Amino acid sequence: MASIRKRGTGYQVRYYYYDMDGHEREKSKSGFKTKSAARLFASRVEIDYQNGLNIATGDRPFADYFDYFYHTYKEPKIKFMTQQRYKITSRVLHKYFGKTSLKNMNRQRYQQFINHYGSDHAKDTVYKVNSLVRAAAQNAILDDLIHKDFTQRVEIIYDKSRDKKIEYLNIDEVKRLASYLENNLNPNYTSSFMILTALLTGARLGEIQALTWKDINFNFKTISISKSWNYMQGGGFQDTKNEGSKRIISVNNNLLDDLKILKDHRKDKSMVFMNQFNTIPSSSALNKKLRQSLKDLGINRSGFHFHSLRHTHVAYLLACGIDIYIISKRLGHTNISTTTRTYSYLIDEYKAKNDEQIRNELDKLLPQEKVNQVSKGNR
Structure with a gap:
C-alpha cells in the first residue's frame, strides 16, 4: 500500500487507497528526516485505512x-x-x-x-x-x-x-419470604440460600454465584465481592461489572448462620452455592424457585424475578432510613448518580413519607408558642 523513497535530504511516503466510490487514489507526504520516521508514518496510515479512516481527508464515518x-x-x-x-x-x-x-x-x-x-x-x-x-x-x-x-x-x-416501575416487596412480604426460606432450607439444594443472600445483601446474580468460602468472613461478618460468574456463557469466573463493583458487604448473623449450614454440609467444596449435582443454580432455576416460594405465600408479583430481590433490598434500606450514599456503596455502583437515577421512583416515594417528619423536626427549632401561632393562622 505504501512505498518509501529518498527525496533530497529526506524521505517521501507514497501510498495508495480506494476512495468512498471505490476508485483507486494516490497520495504522498514528504519531509521525513529519517527512514524510520517515514516507516512509522506509513504504518499509521495502514492502520487508519484498515480501521475505516478516509485517509484522503483524515476523516471517517x-x-x-x-x-x-x-x-x-x-x-x-x-x-x-x-x-x-x-x-x-x-x-x-x-x-x-x-x-x-x-x-x-x-x-x-x-x-x-x-x-x-x-x-x-x-x-x-x-x-x-x-x-x-x-x-x-x-x-x-x-x-x-x-x-x-x-x-x-x-x-x-x-x-x-x-418506563417500568421497579418491582419490590413491601416490608411484610420481605419478612414472610425470608421466614419461609429459612424454614425450608435444604443444603442439597442451594437455590433458597442464594435467594436469601440476594435479599439480605442486594448483590447481583453473578456476584452471588461466584462466591467462594474465602469470600465469607464469619469473624468480621462480611462478604467480599471481588469477581463474578459468567452464567451467560456456561460458567467460570470473570471480572466484576466494573471496579466500583468490587466491595465488602456487611451482613447479619442470621445469613451467616444459614451459610454455615452449607459450609458444614459440604466441606469439600470451595464454591459456596454448589449443590449436590456439583453445579451452581442457573438464573432460570432460581427464578423458578422464587416464583414457587411467592406462590406458596400467596404473594402475587407477576413481574418479580431474581434481580428484583436487589430492588427489594434497596427499598427496605430506604424504608429504614439508610443514607443513599451508603446504599450506593453497598450495591457496588460506581457513583451515587447511578443509584439515584435507577431508584429515583423509590427515593421519591420514601421522601414523601418523610416530609412530615422533616417538618416536625424543623418546628422544634422555633419556640413552641410561635409554632402554635402559625398553626392557628393556617386554620
Whole structure:
C-alpha cells in the first residue's frame, strides 16, 4: 500500500487507497528526516485505512469510528452483556447516521438523534446508549480527531410510557419470604440460600454465584465481592461489572448462620452455592424457585424475578432510613448518580413519607408558642 523513497535530504511516503466510490487514489507526504520516521508514518496510515479512516481527508464515518473505539479500547475487557449493548448501539448508529463523518458531528445533529431514538425507547435504554456514544466522543478528542464533545449537555429524551416501575416487596412480604426460606432450607439444594443472600445483601446474580468460602468472613461478618460468574456463557469466573463493583458487604448473623449450614454440609467444596449435582443454580432455576416460594405465600408479583430481590433490598434500606450514599456503596455502583437515577421512583416515594417528619423536626427549632401561632393562622 505504501512505498518509501529518498527525496533530497529526506524521505517521501507514497501510498495508495480506494476512495468512498471505490476508485483507486494516490497520495504522498514528504519531509521525513529519517527512514524510520517515514516507516512509522506509513504504518499509521495502514492502520487508519484498515480501521475505516478516509485517509484522503483524515476523516471517517462517525458510526465506523464508534466500531473502532469499541473493538480497540472496550471489547477486550468488557463482559458479554456489555459487548451485546455495544453491538446493538452500533447498529442503531449506522442506521441513523449512515456515512455522516465524525468531524461533521455536532450537538445539534446528536440532539436530533436523541430526540428520534428516545421517542420510542425507555429512559434507561437512552441513557445507556448516550453513555457509550459519549465515551467514544471523548476518545475521539483524545485522538485529536475532533475538538469538542458533541454529547455534552444534550437533553435526554425518552418515552415515559415505556418506563417500568421497579418491582419490590413491601416490608411484610420481605419478612414472610425470608421466614419461609429459612424454614425450608435444604443444603442439597442451594437455590433458597442464594435467594436469601440476594435479599439480605442486594448483590447481583453473578456476584452471588461466584462466591467462594474465602469470600465469607464469619469473624468480621462480611462478604467480599471481588469477581463474578459468567452464567451467560456456561460458567467460570470473570471480572466484576466494573471496579466500583468490587466491595465488602456487611451482613447479619442470621445469613451467616444459614451459610454455615452449607459450609458444614459440604466441606469439600470451595464454591459456596454448589449443590449436590456439583453445579451452581442457573438464573432460570432460581427464578423458578422464587416464583414457587411467592406462590406458596400467596404473594402475587407477576413481574418479580431474581434481580428484583436487589430492588427489594434497596427499598427496605430506604424504608429504614439508610443514607443513599451508603446504599450506593453497598450495591457496588460506581457513583451515587447511578443509584439515584435507577431508584429515583423509590427515593421519591420514601421522601414523601418523610416530609412530615422533616417538618416536625424543623418546628422544634422555633419556640413552641410561635409554632402554635402559625398553626392557628393556617386554620
